[in-house]
Amino acid sequence: MVSTNVHNPNDLSQPVVGRFAPSPSGRIHVGNLFSFMVAYIRAHQKGGSCVLRIEDLDPDRSKQCHIDQIFRDLDWFGFEWSGEAVYQSERTEAYQEAFDALDSMDLLYPCFCTRADLHAAQAPHPGEEFVYQGTCRHLSHDEQAEKARVRNPAYRICVTNDEIVIDDAFQGEHHYNLQGSSGDFIVRRCDKTFAYQLAVVVDDAYQQVNDVCRGIDLLSSAPRQRYLQELLGLPEVTYAHVPLFLDEEGRRLSKRNNDATLSYLIDSLGLTACQILGYIAYCSGMIDSWESVSLSELIQFASLDALTNTTSIVWKDPSSVK
Numbered sequence: 001m002v003s004t005n006v007h008n009p010n011d012l013s014q015p016v017v018g019r020f021a022p023s024p025s026g027r028i029h030v031g032n033l034f035s036f037m038v039a040y041i042r043a044h045q046k047g048g049s050c051v052l053r054i055e056d057l058d059p060d061r062s063k064q065c066h067i068d069q070i071f072r073d074l075d076w077f078g079f080e081w082s083g084e085a086v087y088q089s090e091r092t093e094a095y096q097e098a099f100d101a102l103d104s105m106d107l108l109y110p111c112f113c114t115r116a117d118l119h120a121a122q123a124p125h126p127g128e129e130f131v132y133q134g135t136c137r138h139l140s141h142d143e144q145a146e147k148a149r150v151r152n153p154a155y156r157i158c159v160t161n162d163e164i165v166i167d168d169a170f171q172g173e174h175h176y177n178l179q180g181s182s183g184d185f186i187v188r189r190c191d192k193t194f195a196y197q198l199a200v201v202v203d204d205a206y207q208q209v210n211d212v213c214r215g216i217d218l219l220s221s222a223p224r225q226r227y228l229q230e231l232l233g234l235p236e237v238t239y240a241h242v243p244l245f246l247d248e249e250g251r252r253l254s255k256r257n258n259d260a261t262l263s264y265l266i267d268s269l270g271l272t273a274c275q276i277l278g279y280i281a282y283c284s285g286m287i288d289s290w291e292s293v294s295l296s297e298l299i300q301f302a303s304l305d306a307l308t309n310t311t312s313i314v315w316k317d318p319s320s321v322k
């Protein structure tokens, strides 16, 4: 069994380091803002701080204009972070080192499956994770060489049958078995971009993050990340997965939900930063009524207990609440 010895957030001998990790594929939305707020409040209520990481791993989806907008938005809401922002696009060497370390443990193998192959093998039901069936795990060297002539492989890591326990600060204890929950997962894509799971683990350790607060949609990534931390000898982190904002039909907020975009809240409704922070804090139960509050006031007064065992929050247009 993988160790469950997590960093104890009540242990004040170790400063709490949270993080904001936006992907510059668009402007941040209400869900991102909410997880940044909770990360910030959690860290600061324990006397710690946050770091910033721009998750621009994917060169096709990351745009400089979105990076600029992320900085403007974080400033406007009053977020502060320690040190310089880290850009994943500049961290390839560190990911390669981790990749080589895993490879030297004989845990990696090339996977030549196309998306169509994977879907033919298993069509996941909506909301279910895809579980890789290990198709390429036992290819011979000759078979690998043959397939490599026509297709660049992705690299997967072999997982074990061990139980991994994630004791989440908001969502409680979750038990996983990677063979059943994800199967062997990708650490480097066929276009040679390192996978999110590997990059995040390497970067959290590099930035000394010990408190990972993010949306509950990433809870199922936690056991894969814990597994990589263990193999790479990196410190474990505390996980705190916050509820997701859903629209009134129960769907995840997306681009179609214009009433949850910052441009609507700021430009159309004319709300101030403190009004927006207060509205999100009120919707999520961190404060009792909608008032205008700054981040430093939230650190003093907000209660994060309301987020415990909550998986979703319904987003309502603030103009219908006023």
Ligand SMILES: [Zn+2]
Pocket: 110, 111, 112, 113, 134, 135, 136, 137
């Ligand atoms: Zn494969």
